[in-house]
Amino acid sequence: MTWPRFVVSALFVLACQRDRTSGLPGAEPFEAEVAQKVIAAKGSSTEKFTNRLILERSPYLLQHAHNPVDWRPWGDDALAAAKRLDRPILLSIGYSTCHWCHVMERESFEDPEIAAAINRGFIAVKVDREERPDLDRIYMAAVQRMTGSGGWPLTVVLLPDGRPFFGGTYFPPRDGERGRQKGLLSMLAQLSAAYRDDGDKLVQRAAQLIAELDQPAPRGDVPGSGAIETAVAGLAKSFDATWGGWGRAPKFPRPAVIELLLHHHRRTGNARSLEMATRTLERIAGGGIHDQIGGGFHRYTVDDKWRVPHFEKMLYDNAQLATAFLAAHQATGRDDFAEVARSTLDYLLREMQAPAGGFHSATDADSDGEEGTYYVWTAAELDAIVGVAGVAGAGVAGAGVAGAGVDARIVREYFDVTVGGNFERGTNILWRRVAIEEVAARLALEPAQVRATIERLRPKLLAARAKRTKPFTDTKVLVAWNALAITALARAALTFDDARYRDAARSTATYLLEHGRRGGALRHAIAGGDAFLDDHAFLVAALIDLYEADPDPKWLREAIALQRAQDAAFFDPQAGYSFTAKTHEQLVVRDRVAHDDAVPSGSSVAAENLLKLYELTSDEAYRTRATATFTASGATLARTPGALPRMLAALDFSLDKPKQIVIVSPVGGSPDALLARVRRAYVPNRVLVRTVEGAALAALSPLVPLVEGKVAKGGQPTAYVCVGTHCEQPTSDPEVLTRQLARAEPLVVTP
Structure with a gap:
């Protein structure tokens, strides 16, 4: 009763x-x-x-x-x-x-x-x-x-x-x-x-x-590019040339490291840096850490082959990995990296969006009281779901697996599925142990046939899996992690010219700005709590990225206002940024240590934000605070620079001659032909501004002085690629713009 x-x-x-x-x-x-x-x-x-x-x-x-x-x-x-x-x-x-x-x-x-x-x-x-x-x-x-x-x-x-x-x-x-x-x-x-x-x-x-x-972080001088070279050399020593990643198990993806290596390759042409980045991304994409059916990534693996994950999925991992795969796609032109970025963002949009707005923080590793049961399969389960259909007109070598049709054979070979299982209790973690070309050769098929079969069957497997007990979802909407998602979506919107991603980035940013503040002050979560440095810094970065993808000046104005609030609450000219605000609850110590971990340090992100805001606004105060941020971590950057890969990427920005890319269109004109070249170019150390001649440009000039005096020459959309106060020849020719964007300032090694 x-x-x-x-x-x-x-x-x-x-x-x-x-x-x-x-x-x-x-x-x-x-x-x-x-x-x-x-x-x-x-x-x-x-x-x-x-x-x-x-x-x-x-x-x-x-x-x-x-x-x-x-x-x-x-x-x-x-x-x-x-x-x-x-x-x-x-x-x-x-x-x-x-x-x-x-x-x-x-x-x-x-x-x-x-x-x-x-x-x-x-x-x-x-x-x-x-x-x-x-x-x-x-x-x-x-x-x-x-x-x-x-x-x-x-x-x-x-x-x-x-x-x-x-x-x-x-x-x-x-x-x-x-x-x-x-x-x-x-x-x-x-x-x-x-x-x-x-x-x-x-x-x-x-x-x-x-x-x-409670010892303050030791200060030091702003290092030169030698700190970057030291970190890259250390990464090369610990790199796993076979399976990618660094060190032994357990293995974490470390997207900030991957992006630093892509930076380094662009400035130096160092093939080893590119190899470390791309090999790691290839192995991660093929591993059990990557949800081969639903997209997205688990947190880390307990083995060195990226095969056996702890199955929780975190918003921050997926946002950062999507961004890293996007950067690698731009740096290499490889479509497989673009596909992984898309599938990761599609997973976030499909499964992690909160009904009221924003994204949930994580999904559990466990369901039905066991870890990973939602994600693993027996061979018999897969055979029953995919059926016996196959590739028309194709024979399959070695198809003598009892009861298995052509589709089942392809799925087994492609995802390394065995009857005995490759995981616990006779189950299989789906992963790609070998390249698709080797799978195709075993099956006497073309790689395109294998790929088409897997793409045809993936929705069927996803639908079958959805009937299982789903892992618990933590529904917290955290400002910092949502900001990472905005960055990924905004960059994907710009790279792919995809309105879905642009709309999602806009709606998430609007939701955070409208519901993530109380009395004008940013909060840590929609539900409340005092904001930390990461909340401010990550959201400023996201708004700058969104401004490039969706050129509404309101995003840049919000970024500048948040940066002002961040500096007032967290910045000290001598000690740099602290993790907690000056008005925060007094704890046993005040945390000022910057280190890039599963998420980058707020100080590292802030340094890059300040440099970008300087390029956009010409306000010298931003560059001064960026220098103070590097100085606050100067001793760490000198002694153990590998602890701060995201800050090293910001340092690379400061040592480079960042490109200011301005595209001015006539009223009614489309900049798409020029933008297409910007979309596919890997130029990490840059800012992008788009505007329209006339009232829009005049209104933008006080906020972004670098647009002053720029026009759409000959009534055509015109691109200006500038460094500081020097601009290359304005052009309406996409080929000329491509060459201008491709020029990289060599990284000169300095102490």
Whole structure:
């Protein structure tokens, strides 16, 4: 039977009053006001346990709302409780689509015995790293300094004032499990005893750790191109010439590195740089990290062949990889790179768009309680779906696979499918182990026939897969990650002259500008939260990209206004940009460290934004702040430049002679013939301005002074390619424009 809501609520209150544990083993009772809110939020749910996280909006925190752990969100209340009860804080940081976060929840946080140990000895705090990247960055840095590594779930033990003294990532529940000597339960007992008996030593340890973390990033001179050459040489040493990428497993795609190599090749003609970029993109595109049926990319792979991924899909990965494949398409003219960029963006538009606007943040690795089940296939499943149809008039060598028709044989060969499976439980991850030419030769077909068959069958496989239990989608709309998507869409709109991508970029930018601000101040997410440096910098970059794809001056005006707000809130002339605003909540340290990771540093993106705004507006203040940004990271750029590939790309922009491309059309004239040449040219260090003679040009001149005096010569659309105050001969000839765009300033090696 279904109990009336008031009965459920009454029973919950009685239980709380009876055992004074709020129904959570070993926990302090809820405060009366909190108890009422929890009861109201719990409603008619029949879950055995409900904690304070039921009151939160984060999908990740809500996933833990029915743990027996007395979780609290980060905030003054949690810190005050730790001080009042004189307990250490057990801080657990993760995200909703993290496979090992789910594992640790099932094994430990749903275990009443472990929950009781946490509740009796600690104040338990849950943090969604996507909502609070400031906390994640600080405590990840602490764990990396303590252990030499990091990851998620991130597990940190803090003093009541928030200073860390112990940390790690995933822990098994008990000693000896998963090959670990120590499990979480015994570790909790030891930590609780250490806090009780040796608290002074822990305070000293925490103080020393904070002192190390709170060191300002060493400043240095603005480096020359030698920093770029050093980074490229380091990449060449660690490059996997067979499978692409850098280092050993696990492997991450590193799109910022790929774009740096494309920059370097254009300026130097270095064939090795181009090879590293294209080989990596080829292998990623063919790997299991790439969703071969639905498009888009998983986060990383656990092997060195890009075959076996962790199956979560992140908005930021897909936006950046689409941009990298676009750049490679322009740099090489290869259509296969263009196809991957398109399929990735089509995946975002099909599966990740939020109904109200913007894009969701991620999809989970797990469904039906197992990782990857949505994406993997048995040979029999594939045979049943594709049927026995085949290529008309074509024989297939070796088609003696029992019960398999021509289509099934092609699918098996193309995606490396076996009856025994290439993954777990007899299933297969679809990937392209060998080139299509080799597949065609095995099947006695032409490559075009194989390609056409796969393209014909892909929608059929996608439709069949859609009937499965879909992975959970984290519906947060984050400003920074959506800005990365705008950049990808805007650049694709310009490159492909595709109105779908242009419309999506426009609508997403409009949504962020209308709903991502409160009282004029940018927010971190549509749902709220203070903005961080990345939110500002990525959105400024996106608006500049959108202005090039959709030449409405409002986009540039918004970019300039946001840059002004960013500088006021985050910039210090001596220290550069900090990750948090000057008015942000005071944490144990203020994070000023710039490093390009899964997403680039906001400082790196800001440096390039400032340089582009200088080229567009001639305002010297932008270039001065860009120089200060390089100086703030000067020591890192000199010692370990490979840690900042996106900043090195910005440095390359500053060392180059960036092209100012202005196309002026007469009223009613079409610039399409000239634009077609801009679309296909790889010119990363440039700005593009399009305008129309007359009122439009006159209105634009105060904002973009470089359009002043430029006209449509002879009544024809005219292109001006300028460097600083010097312009090449204006032209209406697409061939002449192509030659002007192709000229690259050589990279002169300087210290």
